[in-house]
Amino acid sequence: MKSRILIIEDNPANLELMRYLLNAFGHATVETVDGEAGLGRARSDRPDLILCDIALPKLDGYGVAAALKADPASRNIPLIAVSASAMMSDRQRAVDAGFDGFITKPIDPESFVASVETYLRDVTSGDTRT
Numbered sequence: 001m002k003s004r005i006l007i008i009e010d011n012p013a014n015l016e017l018m019r020y021l022l023n024a025f026g027h028a029t030v031e032t033v034d035g036e037a038g039l040g041r042a043r044s045d046r047p048d049l050i051l052c053d054i055a056l057p058k059l060d061g062y063g064v065a066a067a068l069k070a071d072p073a074s075r076n077i078p079l080i081a082v083s084a085s086a087m088m089s090d091r092q093r094a095v096d097a098g099f100d101g102f103i104t105k106p107i108d109p110e111s112f113v114a115s116v117e118t119y120l121r122d123v124t125s126g127d128t129r130t
């Protein structure tokens with residue numbers, strides 16, 4: 001199953017890399033570069049999964065998570081933090097804010113898509129890779 005994945009990331013190089021890798025594995029991407037726009041796209045597009053940076057303009061990742069998880073319409077969309085903050089306290093704060101998972105930057109091209117697909121399989125039946 002090909003998925004539609006929303007990427008909320010303000011760093012152009014990271015955004016480009018995530019888009020490239022996901023597209024290479026057959027997933028479609030929608031992209032925004034700030035938290036407010038990301039929230040809007042999440043609500044209008046209903047993606048299968050959301051990848052979200054923590055440090056973002058306008059509304060940070062914690063704010064995005066709080067808003068998405070407070071809304072029954074978006075609560076069940078897997079929401080994955082993608083952040084360079086690898087300390088356990090940062091991961092805990094992300095979980096507390098409502099994130100369902102955490103992928104650490106720098107993004108590892110060898111394992112990134114497999115990690116994302118793990119979160120897709122958590123909520124869908126069957127194999128997500130065609």
Ligand code: MN
Nearest residue numbers: 010053055056
């Ligand atoms: Mn950022």
